Amino acid sequence: MARHTPQTHDEILAAAARRFAVTGYRGTSLQDIAREVGCSKATVLYHFAGKDALLAELLAQPLAVLRELDERLAPLGGAEARRVGAEGFVDLAVRFRREIALLRGEFPELLAQPTFAHVQAMSERLIAALTGHTGRLADRITALVLLAGISEACAEFADVAEDELRPALLAVARRALAPLDPVDND
Amino acid sequence: MARHTPQTHDEILAAAARRFAVTGYRGTSLQDIAREVGCSKATVLYHFAGKDALLAELLAQPLAVLRELDERLAPLGGAEARRVGAEGFVDLAVRFRREIALLRGEFPELLAQPTFAHVQAMSERLIAALTGHTGRLADRITALVLLAGISEACAEFADVAEDELRPALLAVARRALAPLDPVDND
DNA sequence: TCAGGGGCTGACCGATCGGTCAGGCATGCT
DNA sequence: AGCATGCCTGACCGATCGGTCAGCCCCTGA
Numbered sequence: 259m260a261r262h263t264p265q266t267h268d269e270i271l272a273a274a275a276r277r278f279a280v281t282g283y284r285g286t287s288l289q290d291i292a293r294e295v296g297c298s299k300a301t302v303l304y305h306f307a308g309k310d311a312l313l314a315e316l317l318a319q320p321l322a323v324l325r326e327l328d329e330r331l332a333p334l335g336g337a338e339a340r341r342v343g344a345e346g347f348v349d350l351a352v353r354f355r356r357e358i359a360l361l362r363g364e365f366p367e368l369l370a371q372p373t374f375a376h377v378q379a380m381s382e383r384l385i386a387a388l389t390g391h392t393g394r395l396a397d398r399i400t401a402l403v404l405l406a407g408i409s410e411a412c413a414e415f416a417d418v419a420e421d422e423l424r425p426a427l428l429a430v431a432r433r434a435l436a437p438l439d440p441v442d443n444d
Numbered sequence: 445m446a447r448h449t450p451q452t453h454d455e456i457l458a459a460a461a462r463r464f465a466v467t468g469y470r471g472t473s474l475q476d477i478a479r480e481v482g483c484s485k486a487t488v489l490y491h492f493a494g495k496d497a498l499l500a501e502l503l504a505q506p507l508a509v510l511r512e513l514d515e516r517l518a519p520l521g522g523a524e525a526r527r528v529g530a531e532g533f534v535d536l537a538v539r540f541r542r543e544i545a546l547l548r549g550e551f552p553e554l555l556a557q558p559t560f561a562h563v564q565a566m567s568e569r570l571i572a573a574l575t576g577h578t579g580r581l582a583d584r585i586t587a588l589v590l591l592a593g594i595s596e597a598c599a600e601f602a603d604v605a606e607d608e609l610r611p612a613l614l615a616v617a618r619r620a621l622a623p624l625d626p627v628d629n630d
Numbered sequence: 631t632c633a634g635g636g637g638c639t640g641a642c643c644g645a646t647c648g649g650t651c652a653g654g655c656a657t658g659c660t
Numbered sequence: 661a662g663c664a665t666g667c668c669t670g671a672c673c674g675a676t677c678g679g680t681c682a683g684c685c686c687c688t689g690a
Contacts, residue, residue, distance in 0.1 A: 284470055285553055298639050303679065367468055396612040399597050403616050407593025411585050426582040430589050434620050484669055
């Protein structure tokens with residue numbers, strides 16, 4: 259039953275990603291992951307400090323990219339913040355749609371944990387950027403509809419090719435954000 | 445500790461709605477609900493057949509309205525289907541945003557249960573209606589962005605007044621759907 | 631040849647879950 | 661008074677969760 263190969267670490271990670279994407283983080287037990295890999299639950303916990311460590315490793319790369327977008331957005335304002343924010347987030351969501359899928363709906367609960375507190379702060383700044391920092395409620399509603407909608411669409415259409423998903427999402431974002439700042443062209 | 449009043453049923457229901465909205469359906473235990481009511485867990489299960497019965501009763505009304513929208517949508521096509529679908533769903537989401545909030549992200553898992561199989565079918569028909577039944581992938585992506593985004597926005601802005609939330613969401617929906625069928629006017 | 635260590639395991643732990651059950655305690659009808 | 665009924669409870673159940681631990685197997689290098 260045992261693989262006796264040092265790549266077990268990666269196999270566990272891949273299996274966890276698959277299971278999380280189907281049944282969610284909470285809905286997936288270490289037993290489930292172990293069964294999919296073909297090893298024991300203890301082996302999973304030998305390679306990873308805990309269930310949360312598994313999730314953290316799976317999310318490390320997309321979170322790093324999100325942080326980069328956050329920093330890129332910091333000095334921007336108005337129409338440019340909106341454009342860069344929208345394009346940056348669509349790109350992020352499309353690239354890491356499998357990782358987004360495995361968070362499916364557990365965003366609120368998981369982000370409430372102190373481990374991911376900075377993520378919540380970043381997403382709030384992203385929403386502010388998408389409004390062009392107007393602070394108007396209607397604009398914030400629009401921005402949230404886009405962020406949540408794009409995330410869910412990426413999770414749902416995980417099997418669709420990037421170059422088919424990305425332009426469609428960009429088009430929706432542009433349409434939804436279009437009238438926010440009429441000065442904007444391009 | 446006991447209330448000894450026949451309205452315990454309603455108190456449990458209200459407490460469950462409050463807890464579900466904060467920690468989600470899965471994240472809320474019968475103990476949590478009982479503690480909030482000030483009764484024992486056994487009392488909760490005396491008034492309700494099970495945890496799922498609690499959820500079913502909380503969702504009964506919004507699901508009935510969704511079914512009504514589904515029937516209203518059945519004979520429609522093209523631009524009219526899109527308009528009625530968008531307005532109907534925004535109205536539904538705004539009216540029952542507290543119920544939507546308590547599903548927060550658990551939609552996929554909960555709707556996967558056979559109990560809610562018809563809900564999934566209805567939401568697929570709703571997406572088809574929002575595309576004007578074109579069947580194009582880009583249109584289906586747009587529709588899903590809207591459905592998921594509006595749901596999440598309603599959950600997030602549960603405290604915003606209806607007459608502030610509804611027009612903002614309708615505006616986003618109209619903007620996002622606008623170019624789908626250029627023949628459409630109004 | 632044999633010691634050492636990395637990889638892996640079954641057995642086990644305490645906690646918590648949803649749910650069951652027999653019985654207590656008022657109240658109201660006969 | 662006696663009985664039935666509705667409401668509620670503590671104690672308990674089996675299942676499952678994430679996580680721990682002592683020890684086994686096998687490969688490697690001295």
